[in-house]
Amino acid sequence: MTLSRLPRLFVYYRGSAFTTHYHKYKYAQIMRHYAVVATILSLLLTLSGCKTDITFAIPGHPLLFGDEPEYSKTEYPIVLVHGLYGFDDIFGHEYFYQIPKVLRNGGAEVYIARISGTMTPEVRGEQLIPQLEEFAAVSGQSKFNLIGHSLGAPTIRYVAAVRPDLVASITSVAGANFGTDVADAEFLDFPPTRLITGLMGNLLGHAIDFVSQDNFEQSILATLDVMSVEGIAVFNSKYADALPSALCAADGNSLVNGIYYYSWGGNVATTNRFDPADLVQAAVTKLIPGDDDDGIIPRCSMQLGHVIRDDYKMNHADHLNWFLGLKATDAPYAPSLYRAQANRLKGLGL
Incomplete structure (x- = not known):
């Protein structure tokens, strides 16, 4: 399916404005129907195992605009370095959905890391290093701009x-x-629950590895231990570069040891009722005090x-452009943030 086959109403042509014949209420109604259709098609394609290059987008989505050749x-x-239970590609659905394509359209050379979906940042970082050496041999370049999502952030900090x-x-995304x-x-302090969490969590990691054709060691308990208050304190005492002086201070150094550091994130748990990922995040957010996550x-x-922003109206999955670009109406599209960051790095000669 290509954009040319989508209903003309959904295509926002370059240089033209959305027709004024449709009132705002009509536009919103149409977008709700389109979001439902896009979500259903996404799930059907994923379950079917079909490999597809279909791009679903709604008016204003940057994928519809082409790109400046060298932006x-x-x-x-x-x-791009994935987070917990991440992968490069499963049944045609990328972890960083459509983001490599958008970056490449703008002239970037992009590689996708293949590392364990769980484990500690150190273990994942050691898996990443030989891949970077391989990428260097292929590209002829000696350095890389590493972008890590979620658990991918401490992973690339370790490598740095x-x-x-x-x-x-280094760019940290959520x-x-x-x-x-x-x-x-608290349930992780109860031995039987901890045991079950470990078994089920590792099984999920191996299942994702199987369908993505990888075979890495898995330990969700190792991940949870290092992501706990005590565990991350130990990790950060070893790898403190560019961290703020205190939690929430947002004053980390942007240049450390010749390496530039950036971060961005969001603080909304649910953003689109048609997005299946919102159901998971709506449940998980209850484990986090307050509502600033x-x-x-x-x-x-x-x-x-350098904190670009930490208050985008985006949730954890929105930063990956999941699912099919569904998002809050007043939030940026994830691909545009990665494009902007690449252009920012370009301006620094990186």
């Missing part, structure tokens, strides 16, 4: 600390830089280096 063309390649020669910049209260949930990670935990 995202950074000096050093970009490497132990192999700074491979890193030009990163768990100060852990998450989810890892300190993205459904998985507290807002203050996301801060690292």
